[in-house]
Amino acid sequence: MVLAAGSGSRLAGALQGRAKQFEPFDGAPLYWRSAQVFAQSGAVGGIVLVFPGSVREAEAARIASLPAGDDLGIPWIAVAGGAQRQDSVRLGLAAVPPTVRHVLIHDAARPFVSAALVRRICAALAEDAPAVIPGLPVTDTIKLVDAAAPELVAETLPRHRLRAVQTPQGFDAALLREAHERARDGDAPATDDAALMEACGHPVRIIPGEAENVKITNPQDLALLRGPAPAPMPCSGLGYDVHRFGGDRPLMLGGVEIAGAPGVLAHSDGDVLLHALMDAILGCASLGDIGQHFPDSDPALSGISSALLLDRVLELASGAGLEICHVDMTLVAQKPRLAPWREEIRANVARLLGLARNQVNLKATTEEGLGFTGRGEGIKAWALVSAARKAGD
Ligand code: CTP
Ligand code: MG
Numbered sequence: 001m002v003l004a005a006g007s008g009s010r011l012a013g014a015l016q017g018r019a020k021q022f023e024p025f026d027g028a029p030l031y032w033r034s035a036q037v038f039a040q041s042g043a044v045g046g047i048v049l050v051f052p053g054s055v056r057e058a059e060a061a062r063i064a065s066l067p068a069g070d071d072l073g074i075p076w077i078a079v080a081g082g083a084q085r086q087d088s089v090r091l092g093l094a095a096v097p098p099t100v101r102h103v104l105i106h107d108a109a110r111p112f113v114s115a116a117l118v119r120r121i122c123a124a125l126a127e128d129a130p131a132v133i134p135g136l137p138v139t140d141t142i143k144l145v146d147a148a149a150p151e152l153v154a155e156t157l158p159r160h161r162l163r164a165v166q167t168p169q170g171f172d173a174a175l176l177r178e179a180h181e182r183a184r185d186g187d188a189p190a191t192d193d194a195a196l197m198e199a200c201g202h203p204v205r206i207i208p209g210e211a212e213n214v215k216i217t218n219p220q221d222l223a224l225l226r227g228p229a230p231a232p233m234p235c236s237g238l239g240y241d242v243h244r245f246g247g248d249r250p251l252m253l254g255g256v257e258i259a260g261a262p263g264v265l266a267h268s269d270g271d272v273l274l275h276a277l278m279d280a281i282l283g284c285a286s287l288g289d290i291g292q293h294f295p296d297s298d299p300a301l302s303g304i305s306s307a308l309l310l311d312r313v314l315e316l317a318s319g320a321g322l323e324i325c326h327v328d329m330t331l332v333a334q335k336p337r338l339a340p341w342r343e344e345i346r347a348n349v350a351r352l353l354g355l356a357r358n359q360v361n362l363k364a365t366t367e368e369g370l371g372f373t374g375r376g377e378g379i380k381a382w383a384l385v386s387a388a389r390k391a392g393d
Contacts, residue, residue: 001048001096002038004031004059004108005081005088014219019052021108023216025225028066029059030216031108038106038168039072040115043122045100046075050092053080084189086196090180096173103176105193106168111225112212113168121170124207131197132170134209135163166209169193175202232323232388237283239276239383245376253331253338253381254345254362255307255352261336264379267296271306272381273331277349278306278313280327280385285320310352321390324353330363333379338364 008020015023021031031049038044051059060078079095081088089105096103102125106113117134124132142162144155169192179196190196194204214221243264251261252271264270278290287293293316294301294309301309317324327349331338338345342362350360367373373380 001050001089001092001103001105002031002034002108003050003081003085003088003092003106005050005052006085006109007052008109010217011219011222014222020216023222023225025111028070029062030111030225032063032066032070033111034106034108034113035072035076036070037113037115038104038118039074041118041122043119043126044074044104046077047072048092048095049076049078050081050088051078056080085191086180086183086189086193089193090184093173093177093180100173102170103173104168104170105176107215109216110167110213111216112210112214114210114213117210117213118168120207121168124205125170125172129205130172130175130202131194131204133165133192133194133204133206134168134213135165135206136209136211138162138164163206164209165192165194165206166213166215167192171197175200230391232321232390235284235322235387235389237280237285237385237387239279239281239283239385240380241272241275241279242372242378242380243270243272244378249303251336251379252306253341254329254349255305255310256341256345256348258336258338258341262376268294268301268304268309269306272379273329273345273349273383274306274310274352276381276383277327277329277385278310280383281313281317281322281324281387284324284385284387284389285317285322287316287320307352314353317387322387323389324355324359324385324387326359326361326386327353327355328361328363328384330365330382331379332365332367332373332381334366334369334373334376 004021006019008015011020022029025033035047035049038047056078077095079092082091104121121132138159141159142157143153144157146152146154171193176193176197179200182200183190183196197204216225243266245262246265248263249266249270251258251264252269254273255271275290282289342364346360346362347357350357372378
């Protein structure tokens with residue numbers, strides 16, 4: 001019996017009110033996976049699907065129109081369930097032919113049940129056990145709380161004696177019918193069928209369950225139905241910038257002021273290294289260059305700290321799903337000598353990017369007296385950024 005008559009109230013918000021057992025999974029509604037797994041076991045002779053009364057006919061029609069390859073290969077019937085899980089089981093049992101000796105009750109919300117587990121339950125039932133259920137030792141310590149004040153602990157249960165139980169649960173069909181009839185007008189509905197057998201004094205045997213056999217219950221469980229997120233796409237971006245020496249604006253490199261160096265002419269603070277870096281980041285995100293985002297003509301940007309512009313670039317990049325993995329930079333200047341500043345600049349760039357120091361590299365070189373850097377007229381910088389970009393962004 002595959003139970004699919006619940007309303008999935010704990011998931012209603014995440015699924016816009018749809019009941020979880022009808023979520024698409026592998027090209028069919030979720031409940032179908034359980035039916036297929038049960039049909040794989042030679043011990044299962046037929047399947048009762050229990051649906052909310054309002055959709056029973058529509059679901060039966062949908063199953064009948066599934067492609068031939070999806071045929072269960074064993075008889076099935078769709079019946080209407082009730083208000084509580086216990087009612088749904090009782091109504092389902094009424095549709096099980098009286099000649100059937102054993103019945104397995106399964107929650108459609110556990111689509112990862114394996115055919116091996118179904119077989120183990122059947123094998124244990126064949127040894128004449130009236131009730132067989134899968135269970136796992138618990139890892140959390142479980143507290144019993146006060147009935148009237150649930151924020152207070154009443155008792156700590158001994159963990160080594162606790163088992164978290166799953167479905168499918170297997171039963172002697174006649175005994176289970178009887179147990180359900182007896183429990184019919186009880187006060188609190190049972191959350192599993194074994195509890196009703198226990199109440200009748202029947203021994204309930206536990207066999208090992210499966211950790212994968214989780215019940216889709218809360219919003220975070222939905223990720224299990226969606227499959228792994230697509231792998232992020234590796235990408236890289238290149239940045240290059242030049243500044244002419246002159247004036248008295250102090251030379252900033254990677255957000256560090258280089259004392260005693262020639263000044264630079266620039267609209268912003270003239271940090272040639274951060275400018276190359278920002279262009280490289282924008283390159284990774286396919287977002288153009290800094291000139292497009294921060295035009296020279298904008299008076300608000302006059303003298304602005306490049307570290308502030310970098311913050312804005314990082315915001316754009318994270319909006320584009322970018323995660324920076326590594327940065328490699330080269331500064332080219334005849335003067336000043338940069339080696340003494342290298343570690344300080346590297347650490348500051350790592351800090352501004354929120355990266356570890358080993359994700360950032362900085363090199364410095366001269367151009368052997370050649371060209372404008374060689375003549376001491378200016379400074380240039382290259383930056384290469386490697387990143388991962390979330391698919392779809
Ligand atoms: N179920 C059922 N009939 C009911 C209630 C529940 O057939 N009246 C089924 C559910 O469809 C599910 C299984 O029992 O496959 C286990 O119940 P649960 O995970 O509690 O599902 P829901 O009751 O649907 O969800 P919720 O408790 O969050 O409302
Ligand atoms: Mg429920």
